[in-house]
Amino acid sequence: MGEQELILGLGPTLVGNRTFIIQLLLVLGIVVIVAWLFIKRGAKQLAVRRLLIIAFAVFAVLTVLFPGMLSKVANIVGVGRGADLLLYATVLVLLGFLALQEARTKAAEKRTTYLARLLSLDEAIPPAEYRAAALGRQDG
DSSP states (O other): OOHHHHHHHHOOOSTTOTHHHHHHHHHHHHHHHHHHHHHHHGGGSOHHHHHHHHHHHHHHHHHHHOHHHHHHHHHHHTOSOHHHHHHHHHHHHHHHHHHHHHHHHHHHHHHHHHHHHHHHHHHSOOHHHHHHHHHHHHHO
16 A cells, blocks of 8 residues: 555545534644643643643544544454444543542542531530530529
8 A cells, every 4th residue: 555545545635625624623622622621720730641631632633634544443453433433432531531520529528528527626615615504504
């Protein structure tokens, strides 16, 4: 297979094709989402997360620009169509995201419970004062 056949097999060309509009919109959407993720999380985000985001962005842009390549990869791994492979990958990412959110929610609940207990102990009346107040009310 020649170099030109490989390039044509990878997907439509950007210039002079109606798919250019949707490709441009999808690539811009991916760039905006990735930029928002970097800005929103700032310096607190781990380097591994940033690398994963960049890898996802590169994969997404390549998928948009060269849809034929996704079909070829799908055939290599034993999936019939590129769209099916993309669906399977999306389901895995969604399940991973849900698991991550569940872990974050549980951690937040634990922190909230700890803080509520700490606050209640901090604001509690010492036993001696409570006893004196309770006994003082019974006498009066």
